[in-house]
Amino acid sequence: MNEEASWDDICVNPHESFLELGRREGKEAGLKAGFNDGRSLGQHKALEFGIELGFIRGFVLVAHRDILPSIEIARAEKIAKSLHALQQAIDEFPGPDEMFQHVHDPNNTETMLDDELQSDSETQTRNALDVVGKMQRIRAKFKLVTVQLRIPHFSLKQVMEEAGQNPSNVGSVSNASAQNEVSETNMAAIEGGSSDW
Structure with a gap:
């Protein structure tokens, strides 16, 4: 049939x-x-x-x-x-090991699936x-x-933008005096509360 x-x-x-x-x-x-x-x-x-x-x-x-x-x-x-x-x-x-261990733990996966079925979307975003x-x-x-430290505008974005504007500061500095000069300039800006570097 x-x-x-x-x-x-x-x-x-x-x-x-x-x-x-x-x-x-x-x-x-x-x-x-x-x-x-x-x-x-x-x-x-x-x-x-x-x-x-x-x-x-x-x-x-x-x-x-x-x-x-x-x-x-x-x-x-x-x-x-x-x-x-x-x-x-x-x-x-x-770290990556902790994150992957959490993801691949079979007991944790079952618990997460049960939690997803029983909870709303706001609770789902708050995991361990x-x-x-x-x-x-x-x-x-x-x-x-x-x-x-009185440098409220200091950020990675600012440092990256300034590195792009002045590519001579990017990369390794082989001269020890040049390293000290850069360090002293940065320290003066930090200590002086200047946020323009």
Whole structure:
């Protein structure tokens, strides 16, 4: 009887099998394209976050080493506390191993699927690895430190724009005196509260 039903289906709607085949092929192509787009976007965002975190970490190290000793003690204590909180937030930012472990944990996947079915979209965005939220908190702490150091407009974007305008400062500097000159210029701008560098 199944053969008769199949034969009847073929006679009544001969294009149904082609529609189903097209649906399957389209779904497979869509999944593949979505995976490729997701991978590309993920790599791009990871690079952006990595550059920004590296910039902020470098700033924290320079601030501890060079800026704090030259500031009056009362202000330096507050800034040191903020720098410590910023360094701690950077250290707690999840690395790739932690993120992939969280994604590939089979128990976690089942829990996440159950949670998705039972919760609304706002709750879904608040998972254990809220990378965007952690990055926003790091940016806020960085902004607090720059305001405390009286350089509120100092940012990665500004540094990158100025590096593009003056390409001679980009890359490695082989001359030690040139390195000291650049360092002294930057330190003078930071200590003087100037935000135009």
